[in-house]
Amino acid sequence: MKFTVLTFGCQMNVHDSDWLIRAMESRGWTAVEESEANIFIINTCSVREKPEQKVYSVLGRLAPLCKNPGDFVAVGGCVAQQIGAGFMEKFPHVRLVFGSDGISQAPAALEDLARNHDKKLVLTDFVPEYPEREGGEVSSNLDLLPPGIGTIPGQAFVNIMQGCDNFCAYCIVPYTRGRQKSRAAEAVISECRSLVMAGVREITLLGQNVNSFGMDKKGAELTFAQLLYRISEIEGLERIRFTTSHPKDIAPEVIKAFGELPNLCPSLHLPVQSGSDRILKKMGRKYDRARYLGIVDGLREACPDIALTTDIIVGFPGETDEDFEQTMDMMERVRYESSFSFKYSDRPGVAAVRMHPKVDEEVAQNRLARLQESQNRITRESLEALTGREMVVLLERPSRKQEDGGVSWRGKDPGGRVINVHFEGCAEEAKLGGKLVRVKIIEAKNHSLVGAKLGEPW
Missing domain, CATH: 2.40.50 (OB fold (Dihydrolipoamide Acetyltransferase, E2P))
Structure with missing residues (x-):
């Protein structure tokens, strides 16, 4: 069978798509360009409105390409978890819908549907434990690793957990990826070791909130800091990164690791979202400015050269000019090397949908433009300071x-x-x-x- 994977959204989605490509190729399927495919897999994102709308546009575009009885579309990821069987009602060429926990069953389901042309499947049930995946193993030779979406020579991504328990007021992730489930630490370490044996030199550990690894109901035998130290010991591993970190859960031992582990990269993505204590409380972030700035001070004490990046939302319901100025002040204090910044948008089912007053669209756009202009200046100054290094x-x-x-x-x-x-x-x-x-x-x-x-x- 010839298939293609179209990916939207975060790095976890890119990694999921890479795994799915490997899993299907191990079953004898062939990854091809969209124009040559007869089975189309869309890996979706619903964190913001625009990626969700893109999915509907892509499904409309793919309809004429499904000409034969065996041609079909599979929709996975967060929008799939959210809409479920609704995709099949609106788009008859969609025959498989799978959510974040259902991806481990997707390869077998795709094979089943390729044989049974009248069948449709929906895999959106959450499971209580991290679902280990089979059939997408890495090669023992780096040259034989398939060039899947996002694959960069020498680099690899490893999932250590799935889901989130934080329920921030604006975020749909706990509803689309489920509650937090930590992966077994030994499975993570084993995968990292296999990747390094294959020639990988840099590994990025992935999770919605890696700092809370092992803190869910089932738990894990190691804390996140202990996991970092274990992975750091793998011979031949040059670099370790991780994303994403929630400030409320970053442990002193993790901060300390930046000064002690030679292969832990001096970079950290630490989402602040807002510089206003009032807005942070409305967002349900469970930290304030003082706590966040204390973490930044600790990181720079442990690792003076650390490069910090962040996420920022402007125009959150009730955000005043004063709240926004506090965010601008936070940017100047921390001096992030880069940031992902967005206007707030309502996502279905989250608490912020019911919060008022909503910020005027033009006001939010002007704030975003100011923030991004300031970020561009700080980025340029930070990079100029590195000349000669x-x-x-x-x-x-x-x-x-x-x-x-x-x-x-x-x-x-x-x-x-x-x-x-x-x-x-x-x-x-x-x-x-x-x-x-x-x-x-x-x-x-x-x-x-x-x-x-x-x-x-x-």
């Missing part, structure tokens, strides 16, 4: 802009910053992905850096 870059892919006399590649330093490096006299087809190279920063752009290589890649 030496960095080790993990190369990912050829740069979009190329120079004559060689080839330019882009990669990231331990802080997660994008760095472009020119390799003079190097052939365009050179296999540099997944290699490390030491560079000296010679130029700062608006959102990236340029480095001059100081030695040969290894």
